[in-house]
Amino acid sequence: MNFELTDEQRLLQDSVQRFARDHYDFSAWRARTGRGVGFDRGLWKQMADLGWLSLTAPEEDGGLGGSPVDTMVIMEGVGRALMLEPFVASTVFAPTLLPRLAGSERTELIAAAMAGTAVVTLADAEPDGRFDLAAVSTRAERTAAGFRLTGEKSHALDGAEADWFVVPARTSGEGAEEAGITLFLVARDAPGLAVHAIRAMDHRRNASLSLDGVEVSAGAVIGEVGQGFGLARHAVDLAIVARLAEAVGAMEAAYEQTLQHLKTRKQFGQAIGSFQALQHRAVDMAIACEEARSMTYLATIAVSSSDPARRQTIAAAKARVGQTSLYVARQAVQLHGGMGFSDELAIGHYLKRLVMIDLAFGNAAEHRRQFAAARAA
Amino acid sequence: MNFELTDEQRLLQDSVQRFARDHYDFSAWRARTGRGVGFDRGLWKQMADLGWLSLTAPEEDGGLGGSPVDTMVIMEGVGRALMLEPFVASTVFAPTLLPRLAGSERTELIAAAMAGTAVVTLADAEPDGRFDLAAVSTRAERTAAGFRLTGEKSHALDGAEADWFVVPARTSGEGAEEAGITLFLVARDAPGLAVHAIRAMDHRRNASLSLDGVEVSAGAVIGEVGQGFGLARHAVDLAIVARLAEAVGAMEAAYEQTLQHLKTRKQFGQAIGSFQALQHRAVDMAIACEEARSMTYLATIAVSSSDPARRQTIAAAKARVGQTSLYVARQAVQLHGGMGFSDELAIGHYLKRLVMIDLAFGNAAEHRRQFAAARAA
Amino acid sequence: MLFDRTLMDLDLDPADRAFRDEVRAFFTENTPDAFKARVRAGMRLEPHEFVAWQKLLHARGWGAPSWPKEYGGTGWTPTQLYIFESEASLADAPVQYHQGLELIGPIIFTFGNAEQKARYLPRILSSDDWWCQGYSEPNAGSDLASLSTRAVRDGDCYVVDGQKMWTSYAQVANRMFCLVRTDPEGRKQAGISLLLLDIDMPGVSIRPIITMDEIHHTNEVFLDNVRVPAANLIGEEGQGWGYGKVLLDRERGVTAATTMRLRQQLRGARAAAAQARTSQGALLDDPVTADRLAQLEIEVIALEGMVMRTMAEAASGKDSGPRASMIKVRWSELLQEVTEFWVETMGYDAAAFGPIGNGAPTEPWPMMGMLYSRVTSIYGGANEIQRNIIARRALGL
């Protein structure tokens, strides 16, 4: 039973915190989002130079072969500073999926992902499938040179910034069958691909996709033909766990700022933190933070284990972190009063980020359903 | 829009309150339940003499033809004083069901019910049907003289005190079909009927029934053969609404005693009601009481209307009163501390009564389901 | 079905039934389609739309449903008011903007002098004046009695200096009612007066505050040596705290009418759930989703019951005690839960808030409504303050 970070992880944690302090305080964040800037290529290059984007890439491809716990350390800092860069794409999707690319661009692409010059994300959902990863009706027809892809994808995290998309499409089967799904790597500028970039309430820039007869080569296949579901499932589970750490960072920051506010804001002649009802609320927020952190640890340990309860633990964690983090963020707004509702404090932005974290890859209700289904299976 | 009682109803309310003060204070209640006495025939006779048991019987049978609002007035007092007598049987089931009895005992039986010398209740459920009133697998076979009944009934409110049971049994159809259910009046001492009397946690004495070839005459039919479901549904709806008023009486009493406790109990040198967290809890209890009372009014008005949303309103009220009353009772125990948990204060007994009121005829979860089903229909 | 009709059918008399039909026809014919999606999500209209709506109602004689006839109101009974609000809700019609109509208007007709009544009331009804509220200050939010904006008498003027905060729609208003401290000595609540300002008076300046929903609803207002004619004083000098409290109570009362609009948000959420697809079919057919929606609908019915009782008691002249505060608390909580549920039903559609760049959002009403709902448990006295008030005034704690 060990929940301690290693010395290397502590150094990484310090590095992320220092970077956030130097480059990512809230006024800088606000100035960037106010100018409509999402992804800052200059900062992104610095992050790559710090090695963050190589951390979880395989050693044989020049990466550091890091674990989900390493990703957790970075993502907590990302959540805390509300960072806007495509970390999940680069530290989860790229290193998990690119090594399975059939074609020869694999080495070059992994290098580009680590250098921050290529962003690769996964299009995980379709309009009629809600959050069901297996609900793939995008079709992949065989052609002489490879495959032709046609269909709609409702979500690709950070898709507006992506240079490449991993697109699940059906080479056989139908409906929500897990078998028959194949993953394809599609370049952003591929003819027939329309990328509908959109800004979310948290200023992250995602995308939905329309594929209208997009031609890809046989080398664009990731993993085995018809066997893509397991790979996508694993990539999404790793992404979920990374997002949980981001949620923990964001909710703890919102909680800490609220605690500070309770100690300094005066009403009726005393610090509002002296009012018992608000004290108890703060305690419930603190408990929620403890629950979320504990759940995130369990899921982070589980995701790379062979435990048969692995998916249950991840679903449980996604559900509970969603609930507790939204509780904390909503109460943080409430306890800040009018200022909590303004755009000028970070508090409201934490709430918005946490709403979007809860949404991505299935919200708390969806994961409670997945948990119950896995229980019954 | 009128939620005012009439002058007559106000007099009735006074009468119930006076009776409770004179005969039913908590120490008297505790002495009775301590002796294992449920139904006190002496008190019951007095209640009959006060006219309470005639209030809702039809005028043509010597009753006063009162409305569900009259029952509400009595039941609030019943809830407040935790009365143990079979009011729902006598002010709802008897006057609703006996007038439809085929046989000639009708007049005599109604008179006995009004006089308090006969208690008639409804066996509303079966072991495999949970709370589904239509889930009747008890069989009624035709015989030369009438019918022969065989089956199990899991619940008859106040059944331990009953002299007569109204038993739904299937003359045709199957499963949970509404058609084909017939209601029969069965005497407690009928050969083949076993009455399993049981004490509930609220010291009310209910029963489950086993019918092993119970012979009844054709005159034992209530309403039409095969058409019993609607009658049972209406009787149960009236019973639900009566129980909601009982819940309101009980929860308001628990709330008021808690408010009093907050004002008088001292800790850390001050009345505990001066602590803001407890003040806010008391406010939430007060809001819960307001919600429950409002819902009970809506359902009491709806139950005798022809509003197509009638069943929705009743289901909504049963669900919400269950939730709010249990919230209030649990918080009442909590705010009383250790004494709230003892058997020596009324507080814990209010909780137990309210648990049983929530249970009877389907709990909050069941009625939310019924509400949703009625919404979708 | 319950949510598609009014509860009042339970016992409407024929006159009320006729009134209902009249109101229903009006709303059906006159509610602009452009308002509906926005209103349904619990968002407010744009200011020019508020003005147009008020002028429409005024033309129909319904400009001030809650005012006495004497001042141009309808003189309706509580039952009629309830019907009016229910039908507005059913038609996705907007609420009227309340700061002139429900807040300062009644203060003027109750405490103002004849000249003030003649000057201001008709222009509220016709929506020619837009009033904003100068109450809160940076250090006087829920603790209003701590306000520090000062008004010093100088000849036939007060000279006002200070800063107001959370002044909704100051950017479109031409008038402002303002609590100021006319006597710096004595108890905090004493020495406060209520003054009427014109926004174009020299020394008034406005800084926008953008809120979480990315809308410019509200502002800081700086008052720098503003000379306000003494004739603009409401009632007596130093009595402003009392008027202010009446007004805050009224603000809570406004919530009772707004509560009737929760059905709009429920309808929106239900429609979204019916539209949302899962790999098993419509999301609304998922029993767990239907159950959660049922719970919200049930809680809304309970709250509507409280509103009905409050209106009935008002009709028979009884004081409903703390129920207005209770309704405010429950309404805001439910608005939040219903709009959260609505956004959840949307799945990944809820990720679409606005275009890339720094352009304005593309009218993502449910998400904006969900975000906006957070402030409803803060404004007009945060829910924590409402609970304090109930505990003290009604529970005697």
Add this chain to the structure above:
Amino acid sequence: MLFDRTLMDLDLDPADRAFRDEVRAFFTENTPDAFKARVRAGMRLEPHEFVAWQKLLHARGWGAPSWPKEYGGTGWTPTQLYIFESEASLADAPVQYHQGLELIGPIIFTFGNAEQKARYLPRILSSDDWWCQGYSEPNAGSDLASLSTRAVRDGDCYVVDGQKMWTSYAQVANRMFCLVRTDPEGRKQAGISLLLLDIDMPGVSIRPIITMDEIHHTNEVFLDNVRVPAANLIGEEGQGWGYGKVLLDRERGVTAATTMRLRQQLRGARAAAAQARTSQGALLDDPVTADRLAQLEIEVIALEGMVMRTMAEAASGKDSGPRASMIKVRWSELLQEVTEFWVETMGYDAAAFGPIGNGAPTEPWPMMGMLYSRVTSIYGGANEIQRNIIARRALGL
């Protein structure tokens, strides 16, 4: 599946895995069937059963899992303790009675003198002594510092007068540890001492308190001129408040182990839901029921994660801050919700509490467990007090 194994599989080392197998075998072989239904519902054993269970564990060398070896404990690591409690939970084995073992025992080996250690500790392990706790008084519940039982020194004795309340199992205990006021002057917390009494000392009398679950767990204890040898004083006179606080912290720590038992209640509820019939089939197959159970299971996993972190921190010598209080709060809330859910699943079976007349209940464990759960948020410092403690000690409010 998660709930049928221990979470610890995630990273147990081989030695711990072997230990787990050993413990599992022990519980499987030794847990009496008669205990299981009762334990599963969250109810305590009968006193004679507690004694038998303690003797069994003691014979196996596991009489004091949390004590150091020096005093007859196991000296286990936190991981071993966690395994022990998880496996006990899995086998529906009971907890050990804690007032001797977890409360006064550690106080004696920490603050007691050599003679006290020799006299009392072995008899706690062997269950030859049953200790009860004389802390609360009628006017000193959560506000323990207000206690008024007095002990006046008279020669080599203290003469004790007063009244204790909520003294669990005084009716079967032969010893009692008691907070008394030895110095009536000065601050409330000062002048309190910790004394050990024998229940059969003249002047001790007991009045039963029957609780909501219709069980005789607890009592009032009247102390009338009880002469207690001065040798029975623990540590120093006037320092009892400090010892008492250590003890209350430990009492909260006991909850961490008890938390592992929530899986028992979840299993009971799940089995009840699988057994309950509806006209559509098993209740557990109803998606809404399954969803509600899933929510409870998820919350229990989160709480177990908190317990695991607390134990791991204890192993590395770190202070877990307020987490023990947090676990106590969440455990009691969840125990209540799970047992309420369980009783709900039973439908009309939950109406069967006892026979007609004034006989004892017929072992309606789930209903009794649900009722009993209400006191878990009251005893050992009500949850409101826990929140005060967390706010003050950990949040600095």
